[in-house]
Ligand SMILES: [Zn+2]
């Protein structure tokens with residue numbers, strides 16, 4: 440059974456023993472569908488089991504996007520020319536460090552994240568998250584994804600700040616801070632409690648959104664998760680280029696922002712944007728410290744003058 444066409448007889452009609460044959464049938468019988476919709480619909484029709492189709496797709500999406508995005512950073516680390524853009528140029532991760540990180544992240548993906556991924560579709564059905572074609576408009580999807588970026592950043596800022604307090608740091612968050620000079624793959628190197636807590640920002644915010652609006656498409660959610668994975672890996676890359684996104688959008692955090700967090704262990708708690716750390720005066724690094732001290736001096740002088 441699949442809800443992809445909202446019509447089981449159409450699913451039976453296009454379904455074939457192979458994915459490519461199903462794809463050809465969908466092309467022929469549903470020519471109005473876009474490129475992405477055709478591939479999506481063929482996947483769900485071919486699987487004919489939405490729980491399995493969603494579970495497998497999300498698991499593969501996570502593994503592929505995470506390691507595929509980490510790979511260019513691993514290659515760049517081996518090319519000395521790129522050192523000019525490395526934020527902490529003397530700290531290149533060794534093969535041993537990367538291997539340890541890879542094993543740990545992979546194990547956590549199978550043990551910690553596999554269960555929520557496999558139970559995700561029944562939850563989607565309950566919440567009204569749709570898998571049907573056609574997809575919502577590009578504008579609607581873009582606005583929803585932008586909102587998820589903003590909401591996740593709020594959650595991440597406060598949860599991450601909390602993880603830097605006493606016992607939370609000692610027993611949970613310390614693991615993620617093993618690498619003072621992070622690298623792409625270290626993005627999800629964390630204690631399972633941290634993975635679940637911070638992961639709520641990525642998955643929980645869209646759930647709250649659909650509980651409120653009653654409408655969300657699983658394709659939008661897949662795009663959001665892929666982009667959020669890219670953001671997390673890039674923030675840990677350790678490289679800041681003249682063409683990095685934070686040079687175009689000054690409020691985008693990027694690697695420069697999060698690298699300082701790993702370097703100094705304090706400040707820059709947000710994930711995607713700079714506004715929370717700026718407004719709440721938690722910016723990391725020596726420059727931010729000098730600016731903060733100057734601001735405090737100025738305020739104290741003004742106070743004396745007023746009295
Ligand atoms: Zn931290």
Ligand SMILES: [Zn+2]
Nearest residue numbers: 615621675697
């Ligand atoms: Zn980090």
